[in-house]
Amino acid sequence: MQHNLVETILGAVVLAVAVAFFGWAYGQSTAGDPGGYELVARFERIDGLEVGADVKIAGIKVGRVLSQEVDPATYRAKVRFSVKAGLEIPADSTAAVASAGLLGGKYLSLVPGGEDRMLKAGEELTFTQSSVNLEDLIGRFIFSGQGGQGSGKAPGP
Numbered sequence: 001m002q003h004n005l006v007e008t009i010l011g012a013v014v015l016a017v018a019v020a021f022f023g024w025a026y027g028q029s030t031a032g033d034p035g036g037y038e039l040v041a042r043f044e045r046i047d048g049l050e051v052g053a054d055v056k057i058a059g060i061k062v063g064r065v066l067s068q069e070v071d072p073a074t075y076r077a078k079v080r081f082s083v084k085a086g087l088e089i090p091a092d093s094t095a096a097v098a099s100a101g102l103l104g105g106k107y108l109s110l111v112p113g114g115e116d117r118m119l120k121a122g123e124e125l126t127f128t129q130s131s132v133n134l135e136d137l138i139g140r141f142i143f144s145g146q147g148g149q150g151s152g153k154a155p156g157p
Contacts, residue, residue: 036063036084037121041095041108044130046077048106049097055081055108056098062087065108081108088118089125096129106131 046068055063063082071078083089092113097106110125119125 036082036087038066038080038082039089039119040122040124041079041081041128042071042074042076042124043079043095043097043128044076045133046079046097046106047131047133048099049079049108049131050105053105053107055083055110057087057110057112062110063108079108083110090115091117091119091123092127093119093125094127094129095125097131099132099134102134 053065067080090113092115094111096109098109
């Protein structure tokens with residue numbers, strides 16, 4: 001009887017940990033309603049920015065990317081994102097696609113402006129900075145450095 005009680009308690013603990021983990025994972029996923037209000041920003045390119053990516057101000061998560069689509073009139077990327085309720089964003093703020101690290105994912109970085117007028121739900125940020133493509137930067141660096149090096153010519157007098 002004692003053996004069955006220990007197994008039952010251990011099983012209950014494992015089940016509680018599993019439920020807690022799934023609750024945490026659901027809260028971190030895109031499935032839950034992020035709350036707050038929605039804003040829009042348009043970019044030339046958003047390489048690597050995924051739906052569900054974080055929206056951060058000063059490195060602190062304040063929202064989530066909700067959707068992305070191509071604007072058929074301008075062919076720019078239209079990103080709809082949420083900002084938590086109670087956090088007002090000045091109308092002259094900037095949105096930029098930033099990298100979480102060399103191998104990390106992308107997130108949307110907001111830099112608040114100084115204007116007195118605040119954005120309302122559904123409004124658009126007009127100042128944006130597109131994603132920087134790391135492969136393009138490396139290619140430019142490599143090919144720009146080959147001009148005078150490795151040509152086999154001795155320096156002139």
